[in-house]
Structures are given as structure tokens and as C-alpha cells.
Amino acid sequence: xxxxxxxxxxxxxxxxxxxxxxxxxxxxxxxxxxxxxxxxxxxxxxxxxxxxxxxxxxxxxxxxxxxxxxxxxxxxxxxxxxxxxxxxxxxxxxxxxxxxxxxxxxxxxxxxxxxxxxxxxxxxxxxxxxxxxxxxxxxxxxxxxxxxxxxxxxxxxxxxxxxxxxxxxxxxxxxxxxxxxxxxxxxxxxxxxxxxxxxxxxxxxxxxxxxxxxxxxxxxxxxxxxxxxxxxxxxxxxxxxxxxxxxxxxxxxxxxxxxxxxxxxxxxxxxxxxxxxxxxxxxxxxxxxxxxxxxxxxxxxxxxxxxxxxxxxxxxxxxxxxxxxxxxxxxxx
Amino acid sequence: xxxxxxxxxxxxxxxxxxxxxxxxxxxxxxxxxxxxxxxxxxxxxxxxxxxxxxxxxxxxxxxxxxxxxxxxxxxxxxxxxxxxxxxxxxxxxxxxxxxxxxxxxxxxxxxxxxxxxxxxxxxxxxxxxxxxxxxxxxxxxxxxxxxxxxxxxxxxxxxxxxxxxxxxxxxxxxxxxxxxxxxxxxxxxxxxxxxxxxxxxxxxxxxxxxxxxxxxxxxxxxxxxxxxxxxxxxxxxxxxxxxxxxxxxxxxxxxxxxxxxxxxxxxxxxxxxxxxxxxxxxxxxxxxxxxxxx
Numbered sequence: 001x002x003x004x005x006x007x008x009x010x011x012x013x014x015x016x017x018x019x020x021x022x023x024x025x026x027x028x029x030x031x032x033x034x035x036x037x038x039x040x041x042x043x044x045x046x047x048x049x050x051x052x053x054x055x056x057x058x059x060x061x062x063x064x065x066x067x068x069x070x071x072x073x074x075x076x077x078x079x080x081x082x083x084x085x086x087x088x089x090x091x092x093x094x095x096x097x098x099x100x101x102x103x104x105x106x107x108x109x110x111x112x113x114x115x116x117x118x119x120x121x122x123x124x125x126x127x128x129x130x131x132x133x134x135x136x137x138x139x140x141x142x143x144x145x146x147x148x149x150x151x152x153x154x155x156x157x158x159x160x161x162x163x164x165x166x167x168x169x170x171x172x173x174x175x176x177x178x179x180x181x182x183x184x185x186x187x188x189x190x191x192x193x194x195x196x197x198x199x200x201x202x203x204x205x206x207x208x209x210x211x212x213x214x215x216x217x218x219x220x221x222x223x224x225x226x227x228x229x230x231x232x233x234x235x236x237x238x239x240x241x242x243x244x245x246x247x248x249x250x251x252x253x254x255x256x257x258x259x260x261x262x263x264x265x266x267x268x269x270x271x272x273x274x275x276x277x278x279x280x281x282x283x284x285x286x287x288x289x290x291x292x293x294x295x296x297x298x299x300x301x302x303x304x305x306x307x308x309x310x311x312x313x314x315x316x317x318x319x320x321x322x323x324x325x326x327x328x329x330x331x332x333x
Numbered sequence: 334x335x336x337x338x339x340x341x342x343x344x345x346x347x348x349x350x351x352x353x354x355x356x357x358x359x360x361x362x363x364x365x366x367x368x369x370x371x372x373x374x375x376x377x378x379x380x381x382x383x384x385x386x387x388x389x390x391x392x393x394x395x396x397x398x399x400x401x402x403x404x405x406x407x408x409x410x411x412x413x414x415x416x417x418x419x420x421x422x423x424x425x426x427x428x429x430x431x432x433x434x435x436x437x438x439x440x441x442x443x444x445x446x447x448x449x450x451x452x453x454x455x456x457x458x459x460x461x462x463x464x465x466x467x468x469x470x471x472x473x474x475x476x477x478x479x480x481x482x483x484x485x486x487x488x489x490x491x492x493x494x495x496x497x498x499x500x501x502x503x504x505x506x507x508x509x510x511x512x513x514x515x516x517x518x519x520x521x522x523x524x525x526x527x528x529x530x531x532x533x534x535x536x537x538x539x540x541x542x543x544x545x546x547x548x549x550x551x552x553x554x555x556x557x558x559x560x561x562x563x564x565x566x567x568x569x570x571x572x573x574x575x576x577x578x579x580x581x582x583x584x585x586x587x588x589x590x591x592x593x594x595x596x597x598x599x600x601x602x603x604x605x606x607x608x609x610x611x612x613x614x615x616x617x618x619x620x621x622x623x624x625x626x627x
Contacts (some may be wrong), residue, residue: 003468005508039597054519055480055581086498115495283575313527320482321538324585327573 001306003245005215006043008232011071012083012263014045014223016104016286018266021061024070026264030220031071033256035078037249041104041215043081044071047225047286048317049108049269050082050097051089055288057286057306065100067274072101079104080128085317086116091123095299104130106162107153110315111141119163121156131193133158138168139282143181148180150190160189160215166316168197168226168279172207176273179211191215196222197279199271201230202238209244220252220257223265226285227275233257274302290319304329334569335626337617338364338444340393342415343405344374344385346491346595347429351403352564353593354610355596360617361610364399367392369394384531390415394422400620401425401613407430407493414453425616426452428610435509440611441465441561448616456512458601459483459520460505461608462535462588467513468557470575470582473551475542477580479515481505482538484523486530488602498522511533515539520616533588534572543579555584564612566604567591 011027013281027044034042046052046064053060060067072080081104082097083089094105105124107117116244117133133153138146150161163178170178175192182190192208194201195218205216218235222228233253239246283306293310295302308325339361348366355361369389379385380443386392389606393402402410411432412564419426435452438444444463447453450535455461463481470476483505502520509518540549544613552575553594562569568589575584588600595602621627 054521055583056482056521056536087502087524090499090502092499092503110524110526113495113524115492116498116524119496119499248376312531313525315523315525315527317521317523318482318484318525320538321534321584322575323536324534327585333578 001244002183002214002321003247004209004239005040006232006246006248007043007081007109007217007239008039008217008219009217009229009265010219010223010232011042011044013047013225013229014219015045015230016225016289017223018264019122019289020046020053020058023062027071028074029260030256031160032074033252035075037252037256038077038243038247040078041081042071042075042078043083044068044105045082045097049085049089052091059241065096068097068100068102075105083108083134085122088276088317091120091252094120094123095127098127098129102129103164104131104132106134108134108136108164111135111138111146111149114152117153118156121153122156125157130159131157132160132162134164135270136164136166137284138163138165138178138311139174141315146178147181147185150186154188158188160191161186162191162193162215162217163194166284167282168195168201168285169282170204171200172204175204175207176211177210179213183212189214191217194224194228195215195229195279195285196271199273202235204236205235209239217281219264220253220261222269223261224285226271226278227289228269233234268290274306277303277306281307282318284314287322289317290322294322298326299332300326300329335621336360336362336374337620338362338398339401339402339403339613340365340367340396340399341405342367342390342393342402344368344372344378347405347606350373350407352383352609353605354606358610358614360614365393365396371614380384382397386479390418394424399424401427401609401616403427403429403609403613405429418564420451427613428452428454429605429609430601431457431497431504433504437463437512439508439512439611440565440608440615441558442468442512444612444615448619453585453612455605456508457501457505458485458533458605459501459522459535460508462586462601464508464513464535465558466537466555466584466586467509467515467539467560468476469554470541470551471514471537473554474546476515476539477511477542478517478540479513480510480521480522480538481509482518482521482536484525484534485601485603486598487524487526488530488608489533489601490524534584534585536583537589538581538583544577544580547577549584551575551582553575559612561609566607567604568597568600570571
């Protein structure tokens with residue numbers, strides 16, 4: 001069985017769940033723990049990628065470059081990784097992240113818009129960084145279309161392609177078809193990122209691996225947008241028992257989740273009704289907390305806002321449209 | 334005839350749309366459409382009886398009667414060739430590329446200040462759609478920080494935009510400060526592939542310096558600005574009127590294009606072209622007055 005590479009994104013996707021409030025002390029403990037447990041890629045940035053600190057996505061409590069610097073001092077074996085969404089983050093911000101110790105970048109675009117990553121992937125390669133082509137909201141496109149976008153990213157120099165089920169919408173067959181199509185289309189490895197909105201994150205990650213994915217995203221305690229991500233310590237146990245070479249300290253991850261991550265969580269990472277509706281309606285997971293806020297402000301039911309966002313086919317990064325939807329719903333009442 | 338002759342350089346989608354807008358103008362007359370190869374855009378212009386060339390800028394500068402040129406090529410072409418050549422020939426440049434040799438121009442805000450320049454830059458589509466609102470708010474309450482999110486349909490984002498996402502965010506951020514009056518600016522762009530294509534939508538979020546001014550004064554200032562904008566972008570409208578929470582003002586605007594050459598959902602392309610033509614018209618009007626032709 002192939003070696004599986006884990007990408008921990010507790011300090012990136014998990015940033016949504018703590019409202020971008022990570023402190024230096026917290027990232028120091030998490031980064032040091034992950035590195036000790038053998039996690040090869042450790043992602044840290046604002047939830048919406050570097051440069052994401054804003055009104056629209058929430059301001060970072062501590063500047064992400066300060067956090068990167070602090071984490072980087074703790075990481076001896078793994079690669080400190082950042083996320084970058086073209087249109088939000090820039091090559092300038094990537095250079096700054098590199099100066100703070102980041103050595104890999106995942107350049108994320110909506111699933112049909114891979115070509116906006118060309119500039120950033122090639123800049124990363126020029127800087128000697130590992131570059132990953134990251135396609136978001138993969139439930140919104142067919143396997144064939146996703147394969148085309150993956151090929152584009154491969155041609156820009158991506159080292160592997162990551163498919164993200166950003167809405168936690170897919171079931172196993174949907175994951176399988178997409179991973180297989182991309183595997184067939186490109187010569188580089190393929191990875192998968194999931195959200196647990198329909199309770200499928202661990203099962204879908206396993207399905208991805210069985211379909212040929214060799215990179216898997218996970219977070220400690222599942223800390224992440226919506227109902228959270230594939231839970232790191234759980235997938236580690238599941239895959240170890242299934243006979244995969246995970247190269248991780250399973251007990252170490254469990255302890256890190258319980259002793260370091262759990263105490264800093266603002267809410268438990270359960271599938272509440274809002275999260276369930278994200279997965280059901282196919283809405284970008286990080287919209288959740290913003291939807292709760294808008295629902296409170298406009299005195300609306302969060303579900304109604306979520307369903308309307310799904311109908312309008314809003315994509316990652318369009319948090320501003322939550323206010324638009326809430327306002328229009330209110331006017332219609 | 335009381336019109337100023339203009340050239341359009343770059344007969345692509347933007348150039349063709351500009352041509353149709355110029356046909357409607359009171360003060361501008363299409364003198365030449367310039368490209369570097371035989372193309373649909375060149376043929377389209379020729380079919381309307383417009384002089385065309387495939388010698389690009391070389392032929393434009395030879396035309397004695399052309400006073401203004403719209404550059405709808407690329408930043409590098411404007412920087413290296415078109416900008417300098419037009420300046421030498423004494424032809425005023427309206428630059429629709431991100432080159433920005435000359436100052437930024439947002440007609441409803443600063444046209445009077447820049448119309449003496451030999452080269453004016455039209456910022457970005459997102460900039461044309463949001464800077465006027467930021468400026469209106471800054472006039473009323475001062476702006477410490479301005480953030481905008483521009484959403485355009487995937488279909489209206491051409492290869493130029495796609496290959497240069499950073500140019501969009503960086504140029505727009507800077508212009509939010511220089512023209513919009515914010516101490517600090519931040520711009521975000523999102524492409525949405527939904528079908529049917531989404532209209533261009535822009536969210537403006539600002540931190541005001543003096544919230545005690547109150548939402549009424551801020552809204553008045555914004556509404557006045559929108560009336561002004563509508564004189565050259567008829568499809569501009571408020572989707573969500575300004576809301577004040579603490580010291581934060583949020584407003585959402587939508588831009589529907591006029592459908593001259595590009596479809597109505599391409600409000601992003603319409604607004605930058607409409608702004609370019611509005612700026613050129615003001616300049617032409619002044620030229621005509623100076624020459625005693627008006």
C-alpha cells in the first residue's frame with residue numbers, strides 16, 4: 001500500500017472555527033506537537049489564505065506572519081505550508097510568508113477557475129517552494145471538467161493537485177469519480193480535503209485514498225469551517241488499522257488534540273443544523289459563522305439564508321453575499 | 334463638425350465596446366481602429382466605415398486630426414510603446430490597461446484634477462465601481478480603511494484579468510487610497526461561474542473616522558454620487574443601501590452593462606469603458622471650447 005502524506009490544516013481551516021483568533025502560544029504548541037508526531041505538511045494562515053484578514057472574512061487577532069514566524073521555529077522535519085487564494089492573497093504576500101519560514105503553498109481557486117493560479121504557482125516554484133494546485137468546491141463540477149482544470153495546474157508547475165469538497169456535499173461515489181478522473185489526467189499525486197457537514201469526512205477521505213489519493217487533509221479534533229474537517233487523530237487510527245503506512249504517532253496526535261486543541265475551541269465541532277444545511281445545500285463551509293451572525297442581525301432563520309446562497313451558486317470567498325441575501329430576504333418578507 | 338477625433342488601440346472585446354459607446358457620443362468621433370493583425374474587431378470597425386490599420390500605434394500617430402487615443406491593449410504595450418509614442422505625438426492617452434503611467438482617473442471623483450494630464454489611467458473595473466462610493470463616504474465621515482469585494486462572472490473575465498489577479502487587487506487597493514480618500518485600501522476579487530452569469534456585484538465596507546455624522550448624512554452623500562455615476566453608467570444601482578454599525582459602513586452595488594457590444598452581465602467591462610468615454614468627452618468638450626468650435 002502506498003505511503004499516505006498527511007497535511008494538517010488545524011491552524012488554517014481551523015482558523016475559521018476560532019474566528020481567526022489563534023495566538024502565538026497556541027500555534028507554537030500545535031506546530032511543535034504536529035512536527036513531533038511526524039506530520040509532513042503543516043498549514044497555517046488565515047482561513048481564507050494569506051491576506052485573508054479583512055472585514056469580509058474576519059480580521060486576524062494576531063498577524064498571520066507573526067504566527068508563521070513563531071510556528072516555523074518549532075518545525076524541524078515538516079514543511080510549513082500556507083494557503084493562497086488568487087484575488088485575495090498576492091505574490092507579494094507569498095514572499096512575505098516565505099521570509100517567515102513557509103516552504104510550501106497551496107494555491108486555491110474555484111474548481112472551474114484553475115487558470116487564475118498560473119501566476120502564483122510559477123512564482124512559488126521560482127522561489128523554490130513546493131506548490132500545490134488546490135481546487136475548491138469540487139462538487140460543483142463534473143469529474144471531466146475537474147480533470148481539465150487539474151491538467152492546467154500541472155502545466156503551471158504544481159507538485160500535486162488537491163481536490164476540496166469545501167461544502168462537505170459529496171458522498172463516496174462522488175469522491176471516487178473525481179479522484180480517479182484527476183489521477184488519470186495528471187502525472188503528479190492527488191490529494192483530498194473534506195468537510196464533515198454530512199458526517200462523511202472520514203469515510204470520504206478513506207474513499208479518496210482507495211481511489212488513489214496520496215495526500216489527505218485533516219485537523220486535530222476536526223477543527224475547521226462548518227462541521228469541521230476530517231479529524232486527524234481519527235483518520236490516523238482508521239488508516240493504521242486498514243494497513244496503510246501513515247508514518248504518524250497515533251497516540252501523540254490523540255494527546256495533542258485533547259490537551260492542546262480541545263481547550264482552545266470556541267464551540268464543539270458537532271454537526272449542528274447550520275452545518276448540516278451547508279452540506280445539504282452545497283454551500284462553502286466557512287460561510288457558517290457569518291450566516292449565524294447575519295441571521296441574528298436580520299432576525300432570520302440561518303437555514304433560509306443558506307439555502308438561498310446554495311441556489312445562487314455562490315462560491316468560496318463570497319461571504320459578502322450573505323448580507324446581500326439576508327437583506328433581500330428581509331425585503332421580500 | 335463639433336467633434337474630436339479619437340482612435341481606439343486594441344480591437345478586442347473592450348475596444349469594440351468602446352467603439353459603440355463612441356458612436357453615441359456628442360463630442361467624440363471614431364477616427365481610427367488600430368490593431369496589429371487582421372481580426373474580427375478590425376473588420377467590424379471597417380464595416381462601420383471607420384478607418385482601420387494593422388500597423389498599430391505607428392499609424393495612429395501619423396493621423397494629424399486624432400487628439401485622443403484609448404489604449405485597450407496590455408500594460409506592457411502601453412508602457413513600452415503606445416504610451417510614449419502617443420505622448421510624443423501630442424495625443425492624449427486614455428489608458429485602460431494597468432500600466433498607469435499617468436494618474437488614476439475616476440470621472441465622478443477627480444476628472445477636474447486630471448484633465449490637464451497627457452495620460453490618464455482608468456484604474457480597474459472594480460475601482461470604477463467602488464471608489465466613487467468610498468469617496469462619497471469619505472466626504473461625509475472620513476475613511477480610515479476601505480475594503481471592497483468585486484464579484485464578476487467568469488465569462489466576463491478575459492485572459493488578461495485571469496493572468497493578472499495581483500494587478501487588479503494591488504491597483505484597486507492603491508486607488509482606493511489615492512482617489513477614494515481612504516487611509517488604507519484593500520481589494521478582493523472573486524470570479525463566479527454560475528449560469529446564467531451573475532451581474533457584477535461590489536461590496537464596499539469602510540471604517541469611518543467620524544461615525545457621529547450619522548447614517549443619514551452618509552447615505553445622502555452616497556446617493557448624490559450614485560446619481561452622478563448614473564449619468565455615464567445607467568445600469569449602476571444600490572443593492573443594499575449603506576448600513577452603519579459602530580464605525581463600519583457597508584453597502585452593496587450592482588452594475589448592469591448597457592449591452593453595447595458585450596452582454597449586460599459584463600457590468601465590469603461596461604463601467605470601465607463608460608468611465609473612459611465619459612473622461613474623454615469632458616476633455617473633448619474642453620478642447621472644442623478652447624478651439625472656439627463650441
